[in-house]
Amino acid sequence: MTQNGNLKRRVRARAAKTGESYTAALQHIRRRGDDSAIRSIRLAVAQSSLFNDPRDTAALHACGAEMRSLMEEAHKAGARLIHFPEGATCSPNKRVMSESGPREIAPSDWARFEWAVLREELDATSKLAKELKLWTVFGSVHQLTPPHRPHNSLYVLSDRGALVTRYDERMLSNTKISFMYSPGKVPVTFDVDGVRFGCALGMEAHFPEIFTEYERHEADCVLFSTTGETPSAAPAFEAEVLGHAASNAFWVSYAAHAPQSIAAPAGVAAPAGHWAARCAADGAPAVAVADITIDRENPARPWRRKARADLYGPLQVNGDPRSDSRNLF
Template structure:
């Protein structure tokens, strides 16, 4: 049972015993934990990596793995506890490369073209390095399922012991992904590091505010959003949404994309005030940026906004419709 699994089990047990909601039970357990304090902090590195989209190319799979591990060593030297990589950090398969009718026509993906054995070797090497460096690692990868099921487009969460503790599967797939490539995920995923709760999102999910408000209800402190950055034209919208989600939910958002997108908007870490706390350099080079994710449990913004989003205002509302009372027109 993982650390995150134990926490969920305790929360569900308390909720069943007391009749509290999951959120209320989670808040109580965190407040009652021996290591609770008003302020928690985790040093996070966000990465931007080279874009690799042909899973038939063994040398490319090897190169992407080596690049990731080089950035992990950079993050370790910077004293980070967690490094966050883009969607498809190992490989983000191109829809035309994978199409059984391609490359001119986009059709169902032929996943037999993927060099799965090489991918597993690279993931194993990355997990071993995470253990060696004692570095939590979140990276995007295709997750193979038993045929004829299509794979998931996933984020792997590897602990500082080199163990796969959980996996997030992208839920809000694009039209091409759901039509020809992947199986959608079903649920949000959170995990804790040193008392800080992280959630995961991927692909184009920043376009869906309900994904982020759901994580706010689950008491997440920082959302790790991974995308490909295949089309740089999408970068400005993603960046604006990341800053907006951070400000409106009063949590941190880490935005990790590939280098083509960094030419327009580099990867970065958005603070709860809606400002960039750290950003990678703009350019075509793989890099990391580092920020301390500091959580102030005494901050009243999130509790107040949660209260306001409920029925707090209903008892205070009065009938002042000008259509029903001409005296109230001005």
Template sequence: MTQNGNFKRRVRARAAKTGESYTTALMHVRRSSSNDLKPEAKSVRLAVAQTTVYDDPRNIAALSASGLEMRRLMRQAHEAGARLVHFPEGATCSPSKRIMSSNGPEKVGPSDWGRYEWTVLREELEATRKLARQLELWTIVGSVHQLTPPHRPHNSLYVISDRGEVVTRYDERMLSNTKVSFMYTPGSSPVTFEVDGVRFGCALGMETHFPEIFIEYERLAVDCVLFSTTGGSSPNDLAFAAETQGHAASNRYWISFSVLARNGLTAPSGIVAPGGQWIAQCAADGAPSIAVVDINDNPGDIARSWRRTAREGIYEPHLVDNDQRSHSRDIF
């Protein structure tokens, strides 16, 4: 108790001296108390995938082909020593809004989910789950998640553990106008999970357009965000990839960018380091493939801890109010 009380007094003393918040002072005192010894980094070998576009959920052969392709890439990831493989949005099938439209295909309207071959989808997901257990490979799969009618399904990411269990599911929250108007039920919560001490978060669809999603995951102390998307809709649409680099750099964590393989429409799947650089990317020709990188929790990243400190109001004591010279038109 005495030792704990002394520690708290040190924190309060630093906060009073520097004007820092208690949380910031606590961080600095803990750092000095550890004699500047850096904790050992935790690492995970991550494989990111890009897969063929399948957009007709009525096509049984295509649904089966998507499952076979995913499982082939899972085996490749396992052979490369990966602990986790990350697939795109709609890796099982990304239903076309026109194919699903009850008013279509000429006019986009409410989706008729009775057209989906749900039984085949469940069979392919079950085969994928069993292989994840066999390979002891964490597997993140983009899929439609059926809800009880008349509720529309979620657009989701299944998180399958190395024991073959669906441990959690992320549902896309920030849906496009078409998705929320005609296709899906939005999700409501962030999702995090850990593999070998490395903490992951999930994002989906067009959510890279919303920085608040990625800021939220920084506050939740993730080490890597798994972002799955179908990619852009126009030729050479690099917005999602560029935004991914920006979020990685500004939040100082890894981002895995997994996209459907559409040569010439978007950047290939890849993994971005906390500094914002691509560390590895899949085949540039749009072929189904994986890229593998060892990522870590980067415990010695001073930039990330400083940015947290900077957001806590440390600048207020240094501001100057009512400086007439600073408001003068004559700056000299």
């Protein structure tokens, strides 16, 4: 009876917010498998080795083998989903790719990429995801038809090994947009066992609007993948990830390459703004596992939405306090 009452309250709240009918709001909630107030999923976040030369076929094969080894480790830990860094299959170095390089950074020559080898590794990874029944999210370059530059992407493989969606980085760095990639256009969400995930990539932790947008899309957890080529950028990302989790009252998974872990290891940030799980800070490949628990009855997110929707405007007193002599000492 309590569970049914909670469901009815959530349906009424959604109908009031969206203007939908009660029936439409109920159908939306049930499509998400959201009949219980509390849902949980075990998430594994990975910090993998950095491979940055897509001309090196042996390295591409080694990269794929390491990813699959970490998938096996996550599966043994009971994970339902594993989240990898940006460029987990290969993160092409701007100087390696430069048509005038390596001394000069110029437009990338994507003919240097061993695309056939990458496809072999993607196929092997898809087969293992199906075998382990493990949702797998990882960074990869997504080839487009020349002369279009590729996307810097996150692939989402289901527990059946199928590619269900792809997120393309939108807020590209100056080097990426000038010389390397085509930008993406839209946010991407997907649901696993009634838990909704959003995707972010590269330097997008620097843009809070990316994360507040996912809050509006009702994400329960944002998967943020970055490269972590050097440890120097790690402290800012680490602080921002915790801040986004706390200010939006959702989970954030932070996946970066192993070299960056000596400053900020990969981890899972809880809605309260603390780390629920972290990999070792030793520069080595690893996974960390956390149980993502979603409480639909938590009042924090509804209140913050209400506050952001000009709750305070009608209650504000007219006038500039600086011009009111009664407020002066």
